[in-house]
Every structure is written in structure tokens, then in C-alpha cells.
Amino acid sequence: MSDKDLGTYRPLTYYQMMEVSLRELLVEKGVITEAEVERAMGEIGARGPERGAKMVARAWLDPAYKARMLADGSAAAEELGFEVPGLKLIVVENTQDTHNVIVCTLCSCYPRMLLGIPPEWYKSRNYRSRVVREPRAVLEEFGTRIADEAKIRVHDSTADMRYLVLPMRPAGTENFTEEQLADLVTRDSLIGVKR
Amino acid sequence: MAAVADRKVVEARFKPGERVRVLKAAPIGHVRTPWYIRGHSGEIERICGAFPNPEELAYARTGEPRVPLYRVRFAQKQVWPDYAGRDDDLIEIEIYEHWLEPSK
Incomplete structure (x- = not known):
């Protein structure tokens, strides 16, 4: 045949x-x-990124929750009823002078319980091999220009931790509810390739 | 929950802020230390806890005793000679204790 x-x-x-x-x-x-x-x-x-988005929206509204989330991501997820069994969640915060981006160079480790199935590009050899050594160029390809005023922290998820980026709260959202804020949070911003 | 790692490490050899070097080794078998970081020096960012050794788990052994796991932070400019970015750009990686030695 x-x-x-x-x-x-x-x-x-x-x-x-x-x-x-x-x-x-x-x-x-x-x-x-x-x-x-x-x-x-x-x-x-x-499952999509709704759980991660809800954690971010809560952190934007509640400074005490945000502090707990940065200290212990797993506990903060569990606080909202999201189980992260078997591993530990680390939340990294974007600020005016620091931008964070997540990768797993070894395979495709990803916080599935909070973000759902990872996008194809996250698992691609292209993204995994390049974002560690030329993060600014890779982020530009996602349309994200990180000014020289900000340093970049790349997090290579090689072992038992999983990562979530806490993006900066957009301007003009002062009167938003938690649900409205959560709607603004995209999967890509939780990985760190978008703001 | 049995599957959840211990959240405290009783006997971690290194402390946050300490300088460490990743061994420049190439053992046969399953390892989770990326090739590109072997031989480089960085600083302990935090202690993650103690986890079953993945180099044992991969072969259906128990992975006990657990190995302390650290996040180690490296200066991008030192890892990649041709790095295009700021001097303080960082790459942070999880490394198991037996892959680390003290460094200046």
C-alpha cells in the first residue's frame, strides 16, 4: 500500500x-x-484564562490580596476557590520599570489550571529558544514594545513552579467593577507577551 | 495533600542573595537544568521548597529524599555575550540544589 x-x-x-x-x-x-x-x-x-484573570482583577482592587498573591500564589488561587494541586504558583508583578515574561525552555510547563490549554506558539521551539536570549525582539513581534526605561525579567519555568504575570492596571479603569476589570485581562498579558 | 510539595525547607544549603554557580556537567539521562545556563553564576532569588528529584522520578523511582529547589537569577549580559538589552535584564531559572556550588 x-x-x-x-x-x-x-x-x-x-x-x-x-x-x-x-x-x-x-x-x-x-x-x-x-x-x-x-x-x-x-x-x-x-477552560480559558478566566481564573487567572479573576485573580488579577481582585489584586488590582484589593492591595491586601495582591500582597498575599505575591507572597504565595498558590494560597491566593486557593482563596478564590481555584485548586493548584501538586505544584506551586509564583506571581510576578509588572511595574513601570520591570516587565516579566514566562517561558518553559525544556517543554511547555504552563499554569493550565488557571489559564487553560497553552497556545501553540508557547510550545514552539521558536518562542522557547528565542525569548530567553532576545526577549525584546520576541516581544516586539507580539506588538509589545518594552521601552529602555524598563528592565525585563524572563522566567524559565524548568521545574516545579508555575508562573502568572500580574499586569499593570490600565489607566482610566478607576470605576471598573471586578468583572469589568477581569474582562480586560488577556491570556497573553498573563504570560507576559502583551501588557 | 500528599502531592503538594513541602512549603518549607529545613536544610537548604544556600540563602537568598547568595552567589552560586551552576555545575558545568553533562550527565546522561533526564535532567531539568537547561544547557544554556550550565557553568554560569547567579544569585539565589528564593528558595522554592523541597521536591522529589526529577532525575530519579523520570525513571519511575521515588525521587526521595527531596531536593531543595531554588530560583536563581542571572544577568542576561553574562549569559549571552551578544545580548541586546539592558545591563540589568534578568533570566530567572529553577535549579535543584545538587546542580549548584558556591560562587564569588
């Missing part, structure tokens, strides 16, 4: 095969049910 005969069919890769086998075994042995798997997949797929 030539490649042409296969049409759009692609055989499962080794890891896809492993996933299917393991899942079917777990279902067969009654450890989990198909319905549970589907529900979990749906939840993961539907």
Missing part, C-alpha cells in the same frame, strides 16, 4: 496508542468511566 492509498487516514502514533490502551483498561477495570473521561476533556477544552 502506498502513501497515496492511505488518503487522509493516519495511523495512531505510539503515544496515542498508549493513551487509548490505558484509558480502555482503566474503564474496563472500573477505575474510571467513559463519561468521566468525556466530562474531564470537556472541562479542559472549555
